[in-house]
Amino acid sequence: MNHDILKERQNATFDVEKLTNILDGGPEKTKRRREIESMVLSDPDFKEEDPNFLSRSERYEQAVRKSAQMILKLREYGIADPEEIICYKSMEKGHQQEALGLHYAMFLPTLYSQCDAQQSRKWLPLAESFQVLGTYAQTEMGHGTHLRGLETTATYDPATQQFVLNSPTVSSIKWWPGGLGKTSNHAIVLAQLHTQGNCHGLHAFIVPIRDMNTHDPLPGIVVGDIGPKFGFSEVDNGFLKMDNVRIPRENMLMKYAKVEPDGTYVKPPSAKLTYGTMVFIRSMIVGESARALAKSTTIAIRYSAVRHQSEIRTGEPEPQILDYQTQQYKLFPLLATAYAFTFVGQYMNQTYHRITGDINQGNFSELPELHALSAGLKAFTTWTANAAIEVCRMSCGGHGYSRSSALPDIYVEFTPTCTYEGENTVMMLQTARYLVKSYRQAKAGQQLSGIVSYLNETEHRRIQAQPASARPTVVDINDLASLVEVYKLRAATLVDLAAKSIQQELQNRKSQEDAWNNSAIDLVRASDAHCHYVVVKLFTEKLGEIGDTAIHSVLSTLALLYTLHGITENSGDFLLAGLLNVPQILQISLRIKELLSQLRPNAVALVDAFDIHDKKLKSVLGRYDGNVYENMFEWARRSPLNSSEVHDSFHKYLKPLRSKL
């Protein structure tokens, strides 16, 4: 063990194991998680090459091998609980993706929810035994978010009782679905349904794309990999072009909408269908943001405790870089954010399950709020984490650029969350739509409940025009409850500003739609402030659940840092709304410095509490034992470019150059 990091651990003021239990959701959960992780670690079949040393094709192959292995292992170990499966897989996958990810995440769930009884009997056994390997083909090259814009057609031919699928244009080629390029032999294809001369909009069809025996593409199908990406090298995101591909009528998923043998279209009973799944996935992404931040801060903070550089005091030995105020200012607010998002992730998970219970009992009342919240928080947390990973990487100096640090991998595997499952700006605008709707309801005298109830408090509606100094402020910058209130009023102000902007545009004779678009900047800001308020609120509420005094104390310091740092980063908003005055803003800057010093002795212990095993973190810089340099050397020597002492290019190009000059 490196002596610096050992000393850091001795300085901690709280019991790390107890905090780990809180993060896991109880000591039993910690225990079970470690049991599952050790199944992977102790398994002789679990061996792999660092993907950074492999070609794209080798990386894909390694991922397929691991996917196949995981299927067998999970059965062997009898792991069936969804959370435990995630735990097992995330240990085995490391930072990388699963080759069969879409089969689990989209293909099977869609079959479960949209097959009629007969279809279930046919397809589920095939899919559950992995004879049918499937993906979900919705996105086209020219069309993403906007489902009505999709161009793929499925035209019913009553003569043969078949659907004829076509990709009528280049932009209609299916593009991006994971596992489509090489892995899958079937795809659920979303296409515009045409029958009896009418178009009935988007419906889902099971389309065989490769021969189940030879795996060759079927006639009329052009399928392949969309090529290298920023990350996701393990996944064969694919393209699919269909030219008069015929499938039997029974391959349309018919639990809801139907096409009769003669071509008669039967409408689905209700349109409210996959809404829930979408909300679920977005809620889960909040937790992913927290995990990516936990990994990144673990690496950057441990390394900053081990790395010595430059000098603070002349003549003294080089200090740990964690002693520099600028380094603390980069990392500790992100550490606080990692905790904040972890608790918000727990909340979203619990809320989702609670509301799902309600929904199953026919109570949909809370769904719109959760839908709006999951959209906004998905965007808020992924944008924050995305930028934060890069701050962590760059805080490690040159070594952060080495793939051995794992930070480049963490970044490229995480950054797609900003775009998939709802592009972030679109998500923010969805939340804004809910906020503006609620604002108008409140204005019309309706009493709002839930998280937007602050919009009832009309008194704060016109504060933005008031100078800070003119209002008496009673904010206590050391009191979280008081600060939550300030965040709330900031959100109210920005929602008000956005709503007013729309109103102003309407008065200028703009249409509703143009007024909305011309206020979009304000709407995104309002959503952002709303989400920020929710995070601060949930972090503060979480503290109420913490019994252990030492842990309560250090988490309170983190929560205060998160909250005050957010104020300095957005000080214009708080000044503008007259919520804080100039002396308070200056005081907050000083307070933040004190909090950094206060957190300094606990920084390593706080990342230790995330309890991310070295084999999962896969970072030379973030090793638990702090033995960075010898392991970096060891890693580099295994790099493929070192497999021979003299690279071929010397003989081919450099030596011959001499004679040509």
Add this chain to the structure above:
Amino acid sequence: MNHDILKERQNATFDVEKLTNILDGGPEKTKRRREIESMVLSDPDFKEEDPNFLSRSERYEQAVRKSAQMILKLREYGIADPEEIICYKSMEKGHQQEALGLHYAMFLPTLYSQCDAQQSRKWLPLAESFQVLGTYAQTEMGHGTHLRGLETTATYDPATQQFVLNSPTVSSIKWWPGGLGKTSNHAIVLAQLHTQGNCHGLHAFIVPIRDMNTHDPLPGIVVGDIGPKFGFSEVDNGFLKMDNVRIPRENMLMKYAKVEPDGTYVKPPSAKLTYGTMVFIRSMIVGESARALAKSTTIAIRYSAVRHQSEIRTGEPEPQILDYQTQQYKLFPLLATAYAFTFVGQYMNQTYHRITGDINQGNFSELPELHALSAGLKAFTTWTANAAIEVCRMSCGGHGYSRSSALPDIYVEFTPTCTYEGENTVMMLQTARYLVKSYRQAKAGQQLSGIVSYLNETEHRRIQAQPASARPTVVDINDLASLVEVYKLRAATLVDLAAKSIQQELQNRKSQEDAWNNSAIDLVRASDAHCHYVVVKLFTEKLGEIGDTAIHSVLSTLALLYTLHGITENSGDFLLAGLLNVPQILQISLRIKELLSQLRPNAVALVDAFDIHDKKLKSVLGRYDGNVYENMFEWARRSPLNSSEVHDSFHKYLKPLRSKL
């Protein structure tokens, strides 16, 4: 040509070619640049595979081949002017790096500047004919910025008249030098010089590391590649471990310091040596920030003109995504920044050459200011561009993640500028040191000149405690000169705050060094504000040089957008300093929306003016003709994973899985 992008070009209000000339520095420069670019384009030897389709080893090999080819071509074409060489190489290299980069950038220049006459006669012919291939080995695994911390030793042995080089610890292994791993047969090694029992600090030694004929590592040398990185796959950044490696006394670079045959150390006459080179490289990086931004905004804005998505007005066709206010708000301020940094880059280049002239005549008076400015602007522009590239990438939705967009390549090749040639936070603190020194001089009654002369204006020193509403403000938010003044006062306020923080710490009985470290957050903010002021000032001054009315108009709009956007992003500072009041901040938000609409018709023309050839941009999304989708499909089909229809992993893992379940 795509009809959307054609229409965009028809809507432009200015002559694109004239603006290109301004960016190039005159019509003749545009002409010559295009001539050089066409030499590469029309050359049958200039063919290459997309590096994204190659393994690391193949990428390195392709880069070596191109490096060797460029040497021969430049001689063949008789291109010798440094700027023209850069132009030729940047066309041939694309986004990637040169395998022999360090040989040119560090090895040769160090030989030129630090060899004595005899050494020059021996080494220059060898290095210039590429028999000796060299690199510059300073950074060690455990030590970067802080030169005194380097551990490598060179101990003089008078008995044999040799230096004995050693890497005494793991952390002393040379790490990161480009070209060290596989390419170089010599390295200039920076080591602590020991002779006659004394250590004389860091000196440079020419160390043969590989046999010039066989290229095998020499005895006592362990050399290799440090492994894959985030980008820079073309470069063999290397490690070097030396175990009692003996080199002749004459291999110490002896133009200044010397070691006599008996071991007597002779001091260098002056310590002021490579200062100028450092300033030069940092100044050049400002231009690199501009070019990276120009590439990224070209891609994102052209694609946003071609891409249609969702709907603004119900029932109408999907609009170009460039019509969304949020998209404009993401991209147009970055476009403005690209222009701002281009002009700042031109200024730094001119200033460097002017000051170099002065220095050659013995006048060093302006060097400290340029040193401080180049450090701060290097950090300010690279941080900004770094984040901006990612905003551009994510503004392209899913396709931004595809390597075919070129945005991932641009990012990973650019991001190291935040760390190399001076880590950005360290750079900001260097600038702050100059600012605080100047501030104290001004306070002591000295009259400052140059860019920091605003620190003379003591009247603004205490404004931070004044509420905005209490001061009469005469700022015209449409007048750039007035806004430059506001940025200047903001910088003055933040320098004042930082200096006061140091003072406060000293009053609390802290040492100078601790007071500095405890004020580092404020110091970085002050530097940032200073740099921001300089950029706004230089952009505004540049407008005075533009004669063409139409171009003057559109560049003024860009400059105003850059300036006002900077205010909203930092509105807290301006409110806090009492420089703007709340109504003005709200008015600025409205004005920004107007500016976005005003720029909309010129957006594509403004990126066209950067005149980046498709073969240099290498982006399917950013193609000049806008034909994105067909080319994306074409690119994907060439991807190596599509070389066979059925991937081996199907036969190896997926098919066998069926029988095991």
